[in-house]
Amino acid sequence: ASWFGHVEPAAKDPILGVTEAFLADPSPDKVNVGVGAYRDDSGKPVVLECVREAERRIAGSMNMEYLPMGGSIKMIEESLKLAYGENCEFIKDKRIAAVQALSGTGACRLFADFQKRFLPDSQIYIPTPTWANHHNIWRDAQVPQKTFTYYHPESRGLDFAGLMDDIKNAPDGSFFLLHACAHNPTGVDPSEEQWREISHQFKVKKHFPFFDMAYQGFASGDPERDAKAIRIFLEDGHQIGCAQSYAKNMGLYGQRAGCLSILCDDEMQAVAVKSQLQQIARPLYSNPPVHGALIVSTILGDPELKSLWLKEVKGMADRIIGMRTALKENLEKLGSPMSWEHITNQIGMFCYSGMTPEQVDRLTKEFHIYMTRNGRISMAGVTTGNVAYLANAIHEVTK
Ligand code: PLP
Numbered sequence: 001a002s003w004f005g006h007v008e009p010a011a012k013d014p015i016l017g018v019t020e021a022f023l024a025d026p027s028p029d030k031v032n033v034g035v036g037a038y039r040d041d042s043g044k045p046v047v048l049e050c051v052r053e054a055e056r057r058i059a060g061s062m063n064m065e066y067l068p069m070g071g072s073i074k075m076i077e078e079s080l081k082l083a084y085g086e087n088c089e090f091i092k093d094k095r096i097a098a099v100q101a102l103s104g105t106g107a108c109r110l111f112a113d114f115q116k117r118f119l120p121d122s123q124i125y126i127p128t129p130t131w132a133n134h135h136n137i138w139r140d141a142q143v144p145q146k147t148f149t150y151y152h153p154e155s156r157g158l159d160f161a162g163l164m165d166d167i168k169n170a171p172d173g174s175f176f177l178l179h180a181c182a183h184n185p186t187g188v189d190p191s192e193e194q195w196r197e198i199s200h201q202f203k204v205k206k207h208f209p210f211f212d213m214a215y216q217g218f219a220s221g222d223p224e225r226d227a228k229a230i231r232i233f234l235e236d237g238h239q240i241g242c243a244q245s246y247a248k249n250m251g252l253y254g255q256r257a258g259c260l261s262i263l264c265d266d267e268m269q270a271v272a273v274k275s276q277l278q279q280i281a282r283p284l285y286s287n288p289p290v291h292g293a294l295i296v297s298t299i300l301g302d303p304e305l306k307s308l309w310l311k312e313v314k315g316m317a318d319r320i321i322g323m324r325t326a327l328k329e330n331l332e333k334l335g336s337p338m339s340w341e342h343i344t345n346q347i348g349m350f351c352y353s354g355m356t357p358e359q360v361d362r363l364t365k366e367f368h369i370y371m372t373r374n375g376r377i378s379m380a381g382v383t384t385g386n387v388a389y390l391a392n393a394i395h396e397v398t399k
Contacts, residue, residue: 014132014372022370030368031390033381036184036349037253038316041383046316048251050309054298062294069278069286071100071259072293078300079244079259083213083227084234090263097273098261099281100288103252104214104245105133107260111210111241112141113280114262114273115175124210125166125176127151129374131184134177134212148176151186156342156354158188164201173206180213180242181226182348185376189219189347195229199236209233210241217249219348221317223310239263246296248349249313255292320349323382327351330391338398351377359397367393 012020018034040046070076076098080091090096101107115122124138127150138145148170149162167176178198183189190198202209211230217223233240239262246257260277264270281287299305321344328343343351355363355375363369369390371377382390 018370018372025368027368031386033371033377036378038380043383046251048312050299050305051295054295057298058294067287067290069282071288074297075100075293076259078297083242083244094267095270096261096263097270099277100293101258101260103247103256103258104243107243107258108137110260112138112143116141116143122175125170125174158190160194167201175208177210180211180229182215182219185350186352187346187348187350195232199233203236212243214245215248215348217313218317221314252292256289257292257296320379323379326387327391330388334395336395349380351379353377362397363393369393
């Protein structure tokens with residue numbers, strides 16, 4: 001008898017599968033707008049200059065000791081300032097329990113495990129649609145999932161009325177997963193005014209907001225502006241949870257640098273919560289990796305490197321915003337009868353184009369353009385060199 005004969009191959013990850021298919025295509029025209037990783041205008045992966053400089057400064061002096069279970073204290077401190085604000089009173093009052101996490105994914109998972117362990121009867125409300133991995137994360141943590149309305153297919157914008165209804169109709173004291181900015185996959189964010197209303201309604205309903213902030217700085221080009229939703233909730237006196245990632249905004253994808261934080265009632269509670277988060281991490285991976293954390297703390301802890309980073313993150317955001325305009329203009333030039341306003345209204349790495357799975361299949365088969373079947377275009381893969389080709393192909397399959 002075979003030990004593992006009953007093991008069937010796992011379903012392919014819908015996002016990573018796109019890259020595999022792209023790599024296997026020999027066509028010289030091929031375009032990958034599937035994966036959510038930044039590319040420069042020639043389609044090449046980018047390492048930021050601030051990261052290179054931080055590495056030069058670290059080189060030779062870094063030891064390879066274990067970090068504490070909760071990760072790098074300096075990196076956590078800098079992360080909290082970035083998310084909660086430089087002068088946030090909760091940081092000074094030590095009310096925030098925070099640990100370094102395995103990037104945004106690891107931060108979400110740690111929170112989900114914490115939620116299961118200490119509020120075993122709770123559920124999580126997740127927006128429709130969302131980053132597919134959110135479902136996997138809370139499923140594997142065995143937290144029951146509910147969904148809430150978010151996207152309005154007709155307007156390709158926010159279904160604000162539906163969203164507010166679902167917040168009101170959820171049982172008091174529910175957990176909600178919110179994308180802090182640059183919602184993935186839709187690129188649709190609430191306005192500041194809408195965030196204020198959402199925050200107010202959360203207060204009325206005593207809901208707990210958990211912010212997944214995978215794109216701080218990447219949406220508008222300014223990390224402060226992209227933290228606005230969180231700051232509004234803080235002003236309104238919520239206790240929040242927050243998952244931070246440096247994958248996109250510092251281009252540290254493979255370094256797995258992130259932070260999980262939970263705002264508590266007081267310092268004593270924060271100490272207890274942090275110790276429990278560490279206890280969850282211990283049998284999973286013991287302690288987090290050191291190199292990425294050191295890059296982050298070196299950059300954010302040095303005024304000169306930080307200002308270089310701010311310039312570079314703005315550069316990435318601006319290139320994407322520029323490509324949105326170019327894609328829209330190209331479609332209009334081709335005489336597309338459809339409205340493409342949403343391309344420039346949406347924000348962040350992705351454009352939720354509204355194309356059907358069948359149209360996406362045609363893009364791939366006839367034009368060697370690779371993207372997820374939900375019609376999500378990674379704007380980071382669009383360049384001056386391929387935007388006209390992409391626009392033409394989109395026009396051909398949608399006219
Ligand atoms: N959350 C959202 C919404 C994302 O889009 C991503 C990455 O695509 C992540 C979290 C986590 O990414 P990472 O684990 O690489 O930080």
